[in-house]
Amino acid sequence: MGLFDNAVPGGNITKPLMIALGALLVGKMLSGRSEEQPAEAQAPAPTPAGTSAEGGLLDRLRDAGHGGVADSWVGTGQNRPINANDLGSALGPAVIREIAQRTGMNEQELxxxxxxxxxxxxxxxTPNGQVPPQHQVTSAFNS
Structure with a gap:
């Protein structure tokens, strides 16, 4: 997994969580950009129902009033936490429900x-404080 070894506390990302992260980040949701994704991508990448190219993960967080939190993740400083309920509100119930179904996790655990x-x-x-092109995000989940 390499890139994500130290991304979460304990350094362990379970397969269901990788599926969820893939759906959110590879599924054209990181920045809302509409770049094409390579057909051979192996991570589950369809954009969840109820989202669009304009509804990227970071955009949704900003629109829900959590722009400072989202920007801290992209920026080079300290990452600010986000409350699970705030994240759920920003993503919306349809997205959470679909990802929970894909992963087999219950919505609150997800x-x-x-x-x-x-x-x-x-x-x-985003190591340099900038959102990478979609193909780089995709390859990160396939390595």
Whole structure:
């Protein structure tokens, strides 16, 4: 897994959590960009229902009033935490429900794990304080 070894406390990302992160980050949700994703990508990457290219993960967090938190993950300073309920509100119930179904996790457990993992994972994906092109995010989940 390499890139994500130290992304979350304890350094262990379970397979269901990788599926959830893949759905959020590889599924054109990190920045809302609409770059094409390589057809051979192995991570589950379809954009969850109810989202669009304009509804990237960071954009959704900003729109929900958590822009400072999201920007701290991308920036080079300390990553600020996000509450599981705040993350769920920002993503919306349809997205959470779909990802929970894909992972086999219950929604509250999913949100708890995502709220713990996302700050470190987004930070690792944005080492220079900038959102990478979609193909780099995709390759990070396939390595």
């Amino acid at each position: 949100l708890q794990q995502l709220s713990t993992a996302l700050p470190g994972v987004v930070d690792k994906l």
